[in-house]
Amino acid sequence: xxxxxxxxxxxxxxxxxxxxxxxxxxxxxxxxxxxxxxxxxxxxxxxxxxxxxxxxxxxxxxxxxxxxxxxxxxxxxxxxxxxxxxxxxxxxxxxxxxxxxxxxxxxxxxxxxxxxxxxxxxxxxxxxxxxxxxxxxxxxxxxxxxxxxxxxxxxxxxxxxxxxxxxxxxxxxxxxxxxxxxxxxxxxxxxxxxxxxxxxxxxxxxxxxxxxxxxxxxxxxxxxxxxxxxxxxxxxxxxxxxxxxxxxxxxxxxxxxxxxxxxxxxxxxxxxxxxxxxxxxxxxxxxxxxxxxxxxxxxxxxxxxxxxxxxxxxxxxxxxxxxxxxxxxxxxxxxxxxxxxxxxxxxxxxxxxxxxxxxxxxxxxxxxxxxxxxxxxxxxxxxxxxxxxxxxxxxxxxxxxxxxxxxx
Amino acid sequence: xxxxxxxxxxxxxxxxxxxxxxxxxxxxxxxxxxxxxxxxxxxxxxxxxxxxxxxxxxxxxxxxxxxxxxxxxxxxxxxxxxxxxxxxxxxxxxxxxxxxxxxxxxxxxxxxxxxxxxxxxxxxxxxxxxxxxxxxxxxxxxxxxxxxxxxxxxxxxxxxxxxxxxxxxxxxxxxxxxxxxxxxxxxxxxxxxxxxxxxxxxxxxxxxxxxxxxxxxxxxxxxxxxxxxxxxxxxxxxxxxxxxxxxxxxxxxxxxxxxxxxxxxxxxxxxxxxxxxxxxxxxxxxxxxxxxxxxxxxxxxxxxxxxxxxxxxxxxxxxxxxxxxxxxxxxxxxxxxxxxxxxxxxxxxxxxxxxxxxxxxxxxxxxxxxxxxxxxxxxxxxxxxxxxxxxxxxxxxxxxxxxxxxxx
Numbered sequence: 001x002x003x004x005x006x007x008x009x010x011x012x013x014x015x016x017x018x019x020x021x022x023x024x025x026x027x028x029x030x031x032x033x034x035x036x037x038x039x040x041x042x043x044x045x046x047x048x049x050x051x052x053x054x055x056x057x058x059x060x061x062x063x064x065x066x067x068x069x070x071x072x073x074x075x076x077x078x079x080x081x082x083x084x085x086x087x088x089x090x091x092x093x094x095x096x097x098x099x100x101x102x103x104x105x106x107x108x109x110x111x112x113x114x115x116x117x118x119x120x121x122x123x124x125x126x127x128x129x130x131x132x133x134x135x136x137x138x139x140x141x142x143x144x145x146x147x148x149x150x151x152x153x154x155x156x157x158x159x160x161x162x163x164x165x166x167x168x169x170x171x172x173x174x175x176x177x178x179x180x181x182x183x184x185x186x187x188x189x190x191x192x193x194x195x196x197x198x199x200x201x202x203x204x205x206x207x208x209x210x211x212x213x214x215x216x217x218x219x220x221x222x223x224x225x226x227x228x229x230x231x232x233x234x235x236x237x238x239x240x241x242x243x244x245x246x247x248x249x250x251x252x253x254x255x256x257x258x259x260x261x262x263x264x265x266x267x268x269x270x271x272x273x274x275x276x277x278x279x280x281x282x283x284x285x286x287x288x289x290x291x292x293x294x295x296x297x298x299x300x301x302x303x304x305x306x307x308x309x310x311x312x313x314x315x316x317x318x319x320x321x322x323x324x325x326x327x328x329x330x331x332x333x334x335x336x337x338x339x340x341x342x343x344x345x346x347x348x349x350x351x352x353x354x355x356x357x358x359x360x361x362x363x364x365x366x367x368x369x370x371x372x373x374x375x376x377x378x379x380x381x382x383x384x385x386x387x388x389x390x391x392x393x394x395x396x397x398x399x400x401x402x403x404x405x406x407x408x
Numbered sequence: 409x410x411x412x413x414x415x416x417x418x419x420x421x422x423x424x425x426x427x428x429x430x431x432x433x434x435x436x437x438x439x440x441x442x443x444x445x446x447x448x449x450x451x452x453x454x455x456x457x458x459x460x461x462x463x464x465x466x467x468x469x470x471x472x473x474x475x476x477x478x479x480x481x482x483x484x485x486x487x488x489x490x491x492x493x494x495x496x497x498x499x500x501x502x503x504x505x506x507x508x509x510x511x512x513x514x515x516x517x518x519x520x521x522x523x524x525x526x527x528x529x530x531x532x533x534x535x536x537x538x539x540x541x542x543x544x545x546x547x548x549x550x551x552x553x554x555x556x557x558x559x560x561x562x563x564x565x566x567x568x569x570x571x572x573x574x575x576x577x578x579x580x581x582x583x584x585x586x587x588x589x590x591x592x593x594x595x596x597x598x599x600x601x602x603x604x605x606x607x608x609x610x611x612x613x614x615x616x617x618x619x620x621x622x623x624x625x626x627x628x629x630x631x632x633x634x635x636x637x638x639x640x641x642x643x644x645x646x647x648x649x650x651x652x653x654x655x656x657x658x659x660x661x662x663x664x665x666x667x668x669x670x671x672x673x674x675x676x677x678x679x680x681x682x683x684x685x686x687x688x689x690x691x692x693x694x695x696x697x698x699x700x701x702x703x704x705x706x707x708x709x710x711x712x713x714x715x716x717x718x719x720x721x722x723x724x725x726x727x728x729x730x731x732x733x734x735x736x737x738x739x740x741x742x743x744x745x746x747x748x749x750x751x752x753x754x755x756x757x758x759x760x761x762x763x764x765x766x767x768x769x770x771x772x773x774x775x776x777x778x779x780x781x782x783x784x785x786x787x788x789x790x791x792x793x794x795x796x797x798x799x800x801x802x803x804x805x806x807x808x809x810x811x812x813x814x815x816x
Contacts, residue, residue, distance in 0.1 A: 007475055007537040009528055033524055035480055041524060042478040044539075050478070067415060070450040070458070072443055073481070073544060074561050095503045095513065098548045105503065105513075116441055116449060120417055129415040131452075136481060136544060140506045153482045 001044075001321075002338075003351040006030070008043050010363045021216060022300035023147025025312050029366045031320075038141055038152035040296070045367065048320035050155070053295050054134055056186045056317060057157050060179040064172070066132040066159050071112045073136060077102040079111040082271045091140040105138035110264070110290065113160045114272040117286070124164045124278045127286065128172060132159035134295070148300040149216070149256060159291040164278065169263060169287045176291050180210055180259050187298060188315025192305055193258065194230040196221050197243050200263060206235075206243065210259040214304040217254035225249040256301045264288040306391075312368030313390050323348040323407060324369035326360050328376035337375060337385065337403070346407050365390070371407060409452075409729075410746075411759040414438070416451050418771045429624060430708035431555025433720050437774045439728075446549050446560035448704070453775065456728035458563065461703050462542055464594045464725060465565050468587040472580070474540040474567050479520045481544055485510040487519040490679045499548040513546035518672070518698065521568045522680040525694070532572045532686045535694065536580060540567035542703070556708040557624070557664060567699040572686065577671060577695045584699050588618055588667050595706060596723025600713055601666065602638035604629050605651050608671060614643075614651065618667040624712040625662035633657040664709045672696040714799075720776030721798050731756040731815060732777035734768050736784035745783060745793065745811070754815050773798070779815060 008030030015034055018024055023040075026032045031046030042050055058068070074095070080086035086104070093105035106112065113131060121127065137156045148154075159176070163169040177195070184193045189212050196209040211221045211230055221230040226247035240248050269275065269286040278284045299318070306313040316322060323341060325348050327334035334350065341348045349369060351360050357376075364372050372395075374386040379397060387406065388395035398406060416438030423442055426432055431448075434440045439454030450458055466476070482503075488494035494512070501513040514520065521539065529535065545564045556562075567584070571577040585603070592601045597620050604617040619629045619638055629638040634655035648656050677683065677694040686692045707726070714721040724730060731749060733756050735742035742758065749756045757777060759768050765784075772780050780803075782794040787805060795814065796803035806814060 005473070005475075005537070007525070007528055007534070007539065030528075033527065035520065036482075036484050039480045039482050041480060041520070044475045044477060047476055047478050065413070067413075067452045068455055069452060070455050072447045072449060072561050074444075074447050074546070076444050091506075093503050095501050098499075098550060112443065112449070117415070119441065120415055120438075126415070129413070131415065138482070142506060153480050 001349055003349055004353045006044060006349075008045065010366055018147065020147030020149065020300075021307070022149060022303040025303055025307060025366070026148060026300070029311060029363075029368070032148060038150065040148055040151065045320045046299070049299050049314070049318055050295055052318045052320075053187065053298055054157075057183055057293060057295070058134075060183050061132045061157065061159055064130065064175050064179050066130045068133065069131050070133050071106070071109050071116070071135060073106050073138065075104040075106050075112060077104065079115065080104050083111055083268060084271075085111070091142075093138045093140055106135075107137055107139045108292075109133070109135070109158055110160070110268045114268045114274050114288075117160075117162055118272055118274050121162070121274075121276055121286070124276050124284070127162055127164045127276060128168055130159055130161040130172070132157060132291075148296040150218070151294075151296055154297070155295045157293045157295065161289040161291070162274075163287040163289070164276065164284060166265070166287055169265070169289050173261060173263060173289055176261055176289070177208065180261065180291075180293070183293065184210060184212070184258060186317045187302055188306060188318065189258065189298075189301065194221065194223055194228060194255070196230040196232055196255075196257075197235050198232045198260075199234045204263040204265060207260065207262040209257045211255035212258050212301050212305065213253045213255045214301065215254055216304040217256045219255050219257055221253055221255045222250035223253055225251055230255075256297065256304065258298055258301050259291075259293040261291045262289065264290055307368070310362070311366030314368045314370060316370045319368070319370050321347045321349040321369050323371045323373055324351065324364045324367065325349070326351045326364060326372060326374045328357050328360070328374060330375045330377065330380065333380065334375040337373070337400070340404065341407070344404055344408065346404075373403070409757055411757055412761045414452060414757075416453070418774055426555065428555030428557065428708075429715070430557060430711040433711055433715060433774070434556060434708070437720060437771075437776070440556060446558065448556055448559065453728040454707070457707050457722070457726055458703055460726045460728075461595065461706055462565075465591055465701060465703075466542075468591050469540045469565065469567055472538065472583050472587050474538045476541065477539050478541050479514070479517050479524070479543060481514050481546065483512040483514050483519060485512065487523065488512050491519055491676060492679075493519070499550075501546045501548055514543075515545055515547045516700075517541070517543070517566055518568070518676045522676045522682050522696075525568075525570055526680055526682050529570070529682075529684055529694070532684050532692070535570055535572045535684060536576055538567055538569040538580070540565060540699075556704040557712075558626070559702075559704055562705070563703045565701045565703065569697040569699070570682075571695040571697070572684065572692060574673070574695055577673070577697050581669060581671060581697055584669055584697070585616065588669065588699070588701070591701065592618060592620070592666060594725045595710055596726065597666065597706075597709065597713060602629065602631055602636060602663070604638040604640055604663075604665075605643050606640045606668075607642050612671040612673060615668065615670040617665045619663035620666050620709050620713065621661045621663045622709065622712040623662055625664045627663050627665055629661055629663045630658035631661055633659055638663075664705070664712065666706055666709050667699075667701040669699045670697065672698055715776070718770070719774035722776045722778060724778045727776070727778050729755040729757040729777050731779045731781055732759065732772045732775065733757070734759045734772060734780060734782045736765050736768070736782060738783045738785065738788065741788065742783040745781070745808070748812065749815070752812055752816065754812075781811070 014024035033041040196211040200207045223230045224242040227245040338350045379386045382397040384399040422432035441449040604619040608615045631638045632650040635653040787794045790805040792807040
């Protein structure tokens with residue numbers, strides 16, 4: 001894409017009421033726009049990042065047999081009354097229909113997916129299965145000061161799995177855990193993200209959070225210095241031994257919860273009477289798990305972890321473009337390179353604007369695309385283009401014929 | 409995908425309260441599930457159709473320079489007060505925040521996109537540009553009896569274009585019109601879809617709807633028998649001459665509005681003071697156009713146009729899969745074909761279920777995938793597989809070596 005055509009512009013300052021670093025950088029670089037507290041528009045650059053994240057997650061969810069669906073935001077009150085959460089969930093948005101019928105704006109989808117499953121499954125032969133969606137959630141958050149980390153409206157991947165037995169759930173839960181590790185690894189968060197043991201509620205000993213260590217975190221976790229898993233506050237208060245390796249050597253850290261997986265067991269199957277006939281013809285209540293990742297939160301966490309004083313530093317797999325091609329008064333030559341890169345399916349943002357070198361470099365650092373390729377009189381005299389990675393200081397002059405080789 | 413793994417099943421009957429044919433077929437075949445009147449879940453097969461439609465539209469919107477963004481559903485009341493539509497729009501859902509602050513659930517996005525543009529554009533050099541999104545709309549519809557054609561919650565593509573002059577808008581409007589024709593052609597609606605002249609409101613003589621003729625239509629249009637454009641009721645009451653060719657020979661038809669394009673001119677730029685400096689340094693109010701397509705409505709319209717007594721008949725470009733591979737007791741041989749088709753990137757639903765031939769054929773007809781490929785003892789004796797197109801009666805035995813050639 002040509003930067004001269006991009007309708008967004010970089011900004012020197014973020015809105016004064018925006019205190020979080022992730023939102024400040026994302027707003028200044030033109031990735032997101034803040035409509036009100038906790039509610040953001042995804043602009044072209046930000047939406048490209050979100051789509052990259054979505055595709056990474058989709059691939060992994062399909063890999064563990066997830067079937068993609070899309071459930072609505074408008075939920076009948078009845079469904080939420082059945083589980084008792086109409087009255088107990090504080091952050092539930094409620095809205096009235098023309099006939100004064102009450103509905104909820106879905107903050108999660110157990111109340112919809114369980115009755116849906118009820119329509120289609122009868123026998124143990126219908127199990128196991130898992131469905132997932134990328135869908136807009138609504139939560140009436142009181143504290144929306146963490147930029148895109150905690151939205152009142154936000155896109156979430158939520159997967160729900162259905163099983164005949166706890167053993168089958170446990171097996172699936174492990175495969176989901178591994179899929180989550182791969183997602184965070186691809187998103188460039190592997191080193192800082194810890195599997196974190198949290199309370200499992202009344203049905204299982206533990207649930208698991210994936211917590212990414214950063215000073216912007218709203219959560220406190222305790223990282224086992226021996227085996228690298230972590231526990232949350234509640235768990236460390238109960239026991240100061242690591243549930244994995246029995247060590248007591250913990251390091252306290254601030255962290256962001258980038259994902260969670262939870263054994264629901266029969267918590268939602270019971271109220272909706274979701275059951276099947278087993279092999280002996282006996283009625284069995286279905287066992288469930290649920291597995292969430294907030295996409296905007298993941299984007300914001302990547303920014304918190306990967307930035308410097310000049311701006312963001314996107315890991316390649318989630319970068320809006322792979323290459324930021326910058327022309328310094330050499331648009332004709334740059335156009336040719338732009339065409340060549342596009343022909344080879346290399347995603348490129350081409351800064352063809354009539355701006356100073358200083359402005360172009362500052363914008364490139366702020367936007368944070370992995371490879372900066374500069375075409376200038378100087379680079380051409382030296383026989384090529386100047387290539388610099390956003391996360392490295394050194395640059396090198398590369399002959400045109402080797403550029404594609406380097407970037408492929 | 410293996411049909412034995414698909415968690416949905418076909419159903420003999422649709423819900424009794426579902427009077428529209430499109431929703432009856434989509435529900436019976438397991439494409440959508442009805443949560444309540446006008447609110448549907450997209451199931452795996454339906455979501456695949458929606459994604460196909462989305463990609464067709466995206467390609468065309470990118471082709472006319474649209475930049476994809478994603479705006480929120482929660483809108484501040486203030487934005488809707490500025491345009492006066494907080495009080496005048498009957499189908500606006502209103503919701504309250506924890507601090508009793510009022511918000512709207514977006515039924516359309518002029519109130520959001522214009523202030524957004526205001527943040528980034530100053531000069532005539534920033535124009536023209538266009539942004540679009542695929543986004544969930546909310547409208548408090550009183551009559552939700554048309555299945556997926558008229559939702560209270562539905563995904564819409566809405567594009568907004570911004571111009572320095574009416575001439576520039578007119579030029580862009582024409583290119584959008586052509587893009588719309590291509591979209592409806594790809595979706596298999598070309599022959600039945602008419603450019604329809606409607607009232608343009610106070611700012612331009614006409615707006616345009618794209619109306620698809622079908623007995624399920626809620627609108628009445630008048631198709632010019634000479635030049636094939638149409639006019640709506642309002643226009644024919646004013647003049648009974650065709651605005652294109654002056655003919656007075658009209659045929660009355662029922663039709664579904666599958667898209668509309670509208671010259672907004674300065675209707676929304678004025679209240680938000682969206683203006684730029686022109687070449688002479690004079691302030692000019694920005695001229696706008698808007699362009700909508702409802703994705704679920706388009707899916708429902710395709711069903712209304714392309715079905716028979718046995719079920720749906722998907723045009724290839726929007727079909728959930730290209731091939732429905734059916735094994736009649738020959739799963740081992742069918743598995744090989746399934747693997748071969750997948751290896752060649754041919755989208756295939758593989759009916760590997762333990763069901764009768766009659767049930768499998770009936771389901772295939774209901775689901776309506778373009779090519780049915782049957783592997784049976786009979787077909788193998790005849791030297792291959794039996795291939796039948798959903799929209800043709802005849803079938804043929806094709807040798808395995810020619811199957812890929814036929815389907816590619």
